[in-house]
Amino acid sequence: MSHEKIRPRLLDIDDAVPRKRKDYEEFVSSTADIFSIAMVGNYDDFSAERCGFAAKFTHQIFETDKIYGYKNLSVLIMFALGDFQVFPRITASKVVPEDMGKPDDIRGQFEKFMELPVCHSEAEFRQVLAKQSAFRPFGRRVAEYEKRSGTLVQTFEVYNVTEMSPAFADYIRRVQFAAMFFIESLNYTPSTDKRWEYYILYEKFNKSGEICYATLGYCAIYNFYMFPEYLKPRIAQFMIMPQYQLCSHGKRLLQEVLLQIASKKSVWFSTVECPNAAFQYIHDFVEASNCSYLASYAPDRLRNGFSDEMKEEAFSVFKMNKERAKRAYEILRLVDIKRGDRDEYNRFTKELKKGIYAKLRCKTLDRVSDGELCRPSDEEGSGSEEEVDQPADERSIVKAKYCELLRGYLCVVAQLKRNERPLPAPWVLKTKQNGNAS
Known part of the structure; x- marks a missing residue:
């Protein structure tokens, strides 16, 4: 089945027929069922229509949780392994006829939400993938570790970014865009606030004689000021991309982040913003x-x-x-x-x-003491005063x-x-x- 947009046949006036509600409903898709995410190094590895990891959250991008204009819609959001450039691959068995309205512009909605361009064709994304060997991590390398399986040795590196650049601002925005599909209510971090810092985990590997880097995950930290001369770092975002989970990368990244924080004399202690159960487990561990x-x-x-x-x-x-x-x-x-x-x-x-x-x-x-409990009732002597538990x-x-x-x-x-x-x-x-x- 083609991944390109299907062009409907133009209707003549004589062909027009009255439309029923169910005719329109056939072209309505729930965003909860159609999106999947993939980190891509080789495009041909993702030739199947149904592949990638199912998105958990889409309401931030599509507020109504509905997309109109496609029948049997499937969207695979592909991210280049290194710099995370985006290609939404849209597949549908049929596009709504012109007399029934205009289909929603899915790629346009992504660009509007990210405020960054996305790839609009397979050929364009293949060109992006061909240039991934030129991608290099941002910031300063602070840690490295290896994982061994038989004769296979994989190398992973952690980089710390404390200074924002236009290139990094675009990069981290794309990474956070990917994370939004798996972390509820995650927001972009402002590029103008210098109190933000980031730790990025990469895999370093050799491909056809060239050194390449794949983005595995990241941690975003906000450094609060604490009187008189200390900082209180708060871990605000933490994500390991789905295909790299359950391999202890989250534990290794978080350990390095916490040790980097602990090594700074300016830090009083660190905190975490609204941890979910998965992060709480890693943090405790x-x-x-x-x-x-x-x-x-x-x-x-x-x-x-x-x-x-x-x-x-x-x-x-x-x-x-x-x-x-x-x-x-x-x-x-x-x-x-x-x-x-x-x-x-x-x-x-x-x-x-x-x-x-x-x-x-x-x-x-x-x-x-704040007056939440033990408040007297509106009617004196009613005997219905609220009591402490x-x-x-x-x-x-x-x-x-x-x-x-x-x-x-x-x-x-x-x-x-x-x-x-x-x-x-x-x-x-x-x-x-x-x-x-x-």
Whole structure:
């Protein structure tokens, strides 16, 4: 089936017939079902009509979630591996006749949303792919790692970008455009705000004797000012492209990002903006792995509970706040509990629930002081004053939060138990040791 736009037969006046509602509905497609995404190095690898990864979110681009003018519509949004130039490949069995209206301009909508041009033909995109060997990463290389499988050795590099250029502004906009199909409500970062910085993960490989780079993912960070002279970096966006997921690249990229942040004297501590469950898992995994190298988090000390020494060492070495340091402790303690040791497990769960209860009570008291609770009713003496949550309600809330927290922890624990040292030793430990020695 051709991937080019199908030209309808022009109708004569005598051919015109009354149209029914269902005639128009045949040419309406839901955006939830028609879009797929692919990172492309060789165009011929994507000759099949149905290929790529299904898009999860499209409402930011197509607000009505509907496209008019095509029958059996399929759109494969192809991104060049290196510079992420875009080619929306549109396939349809039929285009709406002219007397039934004009079909939606899909490529035009992409260009309007990105404020950048896209490729309009297969030939144009093939030319783009032929030039990918000329693409080079932006910024400064800060890390490199390898993955081995038999005789195959793959090389991956992390680059840090702190200065915006017109070329990088266009590049990161295309990368974020791809990420929008998988992260709900993701926005473009403004190119004029100098507080943004980026970490980009690339695969470095040899193709026909030429060094090439493929974009695997990125992390966008906003550096908030913190009085009097510190920064509080906030991880705002984090994405590994779908075809590179489930290969530990997210963990390696996030570990490097957190270590780079921790190595800066100007940083007080780092935070994360509205993490989803997938990122929360990676974040917990990386920080628990990092903390497992600290003396205060040794197994024999974990059994004594969370301590000020743990809090201070996690802050000093990794710029972690108290809450993150405690989460790492709870995960590592759960790892350390031997299978079948019910007494130790019960002590741990009791401690976990106690922490949840204390946090809940603290939030409730804050709400009372803000006037959210205990407000008198409009009618005096009606006896219908709102009251602070009853103990029974608190117990159910604590139980729900405990179950949710434990589910998240157990996913991390299962991975940590499979490999005693799943991530390399944090290089900031050597930096700290050398600094102390000098």
